Amino acid sequence: MEFTRQEMMAIATGREIRDGDLCIFGVGLSMLAGYFALAYHAPNAISMTEGGVYGATPVGGLPWGIEDNRISANATCFSNAIDALGFLVSSGKCDLGIIGAAQVDKFGNVNTTGFWTDPTNPYFGPPKTRLTGSGGANDIGSGCKRVVIMMAHELKRFAAKVDYITTPGFLNGGNEREKYNFPGGGPVAIVTTLGILRPDPVTKEFMIDTYYPFSSIDEMKANTGWDLKVSPNVGITPEPTAGELEALRSVDVTGMLKKK
Amino acid sequence: MPNKLISLKEAVSGFTYDSMVYASGAALPVGSDSLVFGREIVRQGRKNIHYLAHCCCQQVNLFAALGVCDKIEGGFSGLEVYGFPSGLRRAVEAGTVVWEDYSNLSMPLRFLGAALGWPFVPTTVNIGSDIQWRSAFKPDEYSCKSKIPEVKDPFTGKICGALPVAKPELAAIHVTMADIEGNAILLGTEWSRYELARAADKVILQADFIVDTACMRQYPNLVRIPDLLVEAVVPWQLGAWPQCSVGIYDSDEEHMYMMNKMLGSADGAAEYKAKYVDGWNTQEEFLAMIGKEKIEKITTNPTTHLMDPYRKWIKTDDEIQTLMQESRFAAPTQAKQS
Numbered sequence: 001m002e003f004t005r006q007e008m009m010a011i012a013t014g015r016e017i018r019d020g021d022l023c024i025f026g027v028g029l030s031m032l033a034g035y036f037a038l039a040y041h042a043p044n045a046i047s048m049t050e051g052g053v054y055g056a057t058p059v060g061g062l063p064w065g066i067e068d069n070r071i072s073a074n075a076t077c078f079s080n081a082i083d084a085l086g087f088l089v090s091s092g093k094c095d096l097g098i099i100g101a102a103q104v105d106k107f108g109n110v111n112t113t114g115f116w117t118d119p120t121n122p123y124f125g126p127p128k129t130r131l132t133g134s135g136g137a138n139d140i141g142s143g144c145k146r147v148v149i150m151m152a153h154e155l156k157r158f159a160a161k162v163d164y165i166t167t168p169g170f171l172n173g174g175n176e177r178e179k180y181n182f183p184g185g186g187p188v189a190i191v192t193t194l195g196i197l198r199p200d201p202v203t204k205e206f207m208i209d210t211y212y213p214f215s216s217i218d219e220m221k222a223n224t225g226w227d228l229k230v231s232p233n234v235g236i237t238p239e240p241t242a243g244e245l246e247a248l249r250s251v252d253v254t255g256m257l258k259k260k
Numbered sequence: 261m262p263n264k265l266i267s268l269k270e271a272v273s274g275f276t277y278d279s280m281v282y283a284s285g286a287a288l289p290v291g292s293d294s295l296v297f298g299r300e301i302v303r304q305g306r307k308n309i310h311y312l313a314h315c316c317c318q319q320v321n322l323f324a325a326l327g328v329c330d331k332i333e334g335g336f337s338g339l340e341v342y343g344f345p346s347g348l349r350r351a352v353e354a355g356t357v358v359w360e361d362y363s364n365l366s367m368p369l370r371f372l373g374a375a376l377g378w379p380f381v382p383t384t385v386n387i388g389s390d391i392q393w394r395s396a397f398k399p400d401e402y403s404c405k406s407k408i409p410e411v412k413d414p415f416t417g418k419i420c421g422a423l424p425v426a427k428p429e430l431a432a433i434h435v436t437m438a439d440i441e442g443n444a445i446l447l448g449t450e451w452s453r454y455e456l457a458r459a460a461d462k463v464i465l466q467a468d469f470i471v472d473t474a475c476m477r478q479y480p481n482l483v484r485i486p487d488l489l490v491e492a493v494v495p496w497q498l499g500a501w502p503q504c505s506v507g508i509y510d511s512d513e514e515h516m517y518m519m520n521k522m523l524g525s526a527d528g529a530a531e532y533k534a535k536y537v538d539g540w541n542t543q544e545e546f547l548a549m550i551g552k553e554k555i556e557k558i559t560t561n562p563t564t565h566l567m568d569p570y571r572k573w574i575k576t577d578d579e580i581q582t583l584m585q586e587s588r589f590a591a592p593t594q595a596k597q598s
Contacts, residue, residue, distance in 0.1 A: 027341055028340075028341060050364055051449035052449050052450075053449055059562050064341045064513075065289055065340035065342075065511075067291035067504075068504050068511060072449075072566075073561075078506075081314070081365065081367075082369065082452070089365070113390070122402040123399055124395065124396060124399040125355070126352060127352065127353060130344075130359070131344070132336060133337040133338070134335060134363035135315070135336035136363065137363070138365075138386055138389055138391060139385045142384060142385045143385065165390045166361075167389065168388045179388070180384075180419060181384065182384060182388070183384055
């Protein structure tokens, strides 16, 4: 079966979800990846949104937001931000969070805040390009046991140093995260349109773990702004099965991921 | 408790002023927000507002595009699937509005801290990131030590952060339904409206429906904003439009995109203001501006069953007009609500 790079990325992200996980998804692609997993291999995973809408399955298409009518029509509980992002995420109870990124560095630090003409300038003036800021991403990155970063693999996005750390990954690597006593464990994977990166267990530098059947190590390296290392156990990500694609497309009713 | 119904115009003229510290609720990008209250703030020409916004929403986008606010503290500066807020983006990139970043958890924690009278709120989020180290309000201070100072847990010696509390002088909060005394039920996520209503010095409700107090007596557990917190209640149908109000109306896809596009330029923003802020005076004119066909479309949505338990208590337009005359805010010769 034919599939797009976006579909491959969504399925590879969804595979990170284990049956029984308590998960938090944002809007857009991460929600599709999450609901794919629930529809296919993780029927006992529990999904929530940061708005505290629990027990819901979207109706009528991809929700416009984490709070809209498409996600609220069949919810079993309407709660609030402190409940979802606080009691369930920053407490350390949430197993897995999926976040997007405009920019990421080799230690999995994520920028979704903006780009500056000179990001090294200590003076923090207006950005050249303002982005969305954290939303719940910083809270998810600090609190979830496992975090998956899902993003397009492009040179401008994979930077040696991000302009702004919106969501902490492993900061400067090694055990620096421990200094802050974050309840969560940090990013376990960067799933991209070309492959999957995972952190070295000691240095926490992200390396190529697998690449997709249609991509290559060279293509991943060429689209990364640092000297991207390759795991000694590097392999090829299994391509989506017919069952996986069918489940994903049943969730992606608006065809968001079918765009080439 | 007294009857606290008030007209939109009087609520804004009586409770808002230039340079105030203001918050809207729920300040959701697509869902609940007191947007019609914000339109009236724009119309009455308020300036230099310091906006505490849990998230960006079209009210933030409108204020930023038209120069109504110059400082914003918020957790999210997008409009979710509707994209980047072009009015806000234009103002922040030009430096006419300064946006101080927090996150979607730290903003309600800051409201909670203010509500409890705490000096600060200990936090395990936002620390170790540029949200802690960079301050748009103090651009010279890097690494910033005064935005979210690092503190030691006095019991364990471990490091955490100290969030400043967020205390608005006024919170204008959109609710699904309220009675005339200010008891409110919120359908959909309440987001941070529970904490915000307790953090603010004063609270004004903007309610899609006015219901009889018997409704609150039937479902007292669901009243998350009680009358004792509320100064006044503005009855206004479709008040969050073009955003959605769970149980009543969907977001207006066409207008959400159009509004965002228009706010992206100074000329477009002025045109938007002329037509959609200054171009109506009464509730009837506001509904006519949206249009019957559009109202039919957005009120046909998958959540309308959520309103079923409450319908028998909803006050009619005529009943509301009569109640307005009996309100504590009614002038002896009060004109028809506008």
